[in-house]
Amino acid sequence: GAGVSQSPSNKVTEKGKDVELRCDPISGHTALYWYRQSLGQGLEFLIYFQGNSAPDKSGLPSDRFSAERTGGSVSTLTIQRTQQEDSAVYLCASSPTGVNTGELFFGEGSRLTVL
Amino acid sequence: EDQVTQSPEALRLQEGESSSLNCSYTVSGLRGLFWYRQDPGKGPEFLFTLYSAGEEKEKERLKATLTKKESFLHITAPKPEDSATYLCAVLNAGNNRKLIWGLGTSLAVNP
Numbered sequence: 001g002a003g004v005s006q007s008p009s010n011k012v013t014e015k016g017k018d019v020e021l022r023c024d025p026i027s028g029h030t031a032l033y034w035y036r037q038s039l040g041q042g043l044e045f046l047i048y049f050q051g052n053s054a055p056d057k058s059g060l061p062s063d064r065f066s067a068e069r070t071g072g073s074v075s076t077l078t079i080q081r082t083q084q085e086d087s088a089v090y091l092c093a094s095s096p097t098g099v100n101t102g103e104l105f106f107g108e109g110s111r112l113t114v115l
Numbered sequence: 116e117d118q119v120t121q122s123p124e125a126l127r128l129q130e131g132e133s134s135s136l137n138c139s140y141t142v143s144g145l146r147g148l149f150w151y152r153q154d155p156g157k158g159p160e161f162l163f164t165l166y167s168a169g170e171e172k173e174k175e176r177l178k179a180t181l182t183k184k185e186s187f188l189h190i191t192a193p194k195p196e197d198s199a200t201y202l203c204a205v206l207n208a209g210n211n212r213k214l215i216w217g218l219g220t221s222l223a224v225n226p
Contacts, residue, residue, distance in 0.1 A: 042217060104214075106159050
């Protein structure tokens, strides 16, 4: 079956532009996570969606970052007025039940470069 | 503060040369410790979950063990295809939504 799908795989943008990153989780997975991975840093939690509950947005680094999940499936991470420090790989992961099982299924990531 | 430290940062082995990777942690009540493998340009791939000290899990040439302060990922007779970055993450009792990740060990196995 299909895994977690992310698009675009690569995005180069200019400072100040807005970008949207898309994640299509595994069908039936209720939990969805966004992480950011930068060189020399561990995976940084951004946001968590679980079913119909209010998302946990506590990891979003600034109000330029937002995410939504429509219909309990596809999610979009939006970064407004991008800055050079936003350059990183953005990873989406889904899970059938949540992180307690420890088994998250990751996509291949969207590499964002802000010039 | 909850923390996960992996060592070494990088390891180069000859094919067949067994070794171990370390993940030491400081958390306020461990709910689980997880090992993942990450290949270049890919997302992490789940390997093991360990829940309590003394627990062991095995998969092919890999064996993960857990004590109250650290976990080891033992690699027996590695092959070049085992080359990857191995990530460790922990889940603490106070926060059941966010894994705390180490920086990983980059493993290269030479033929």
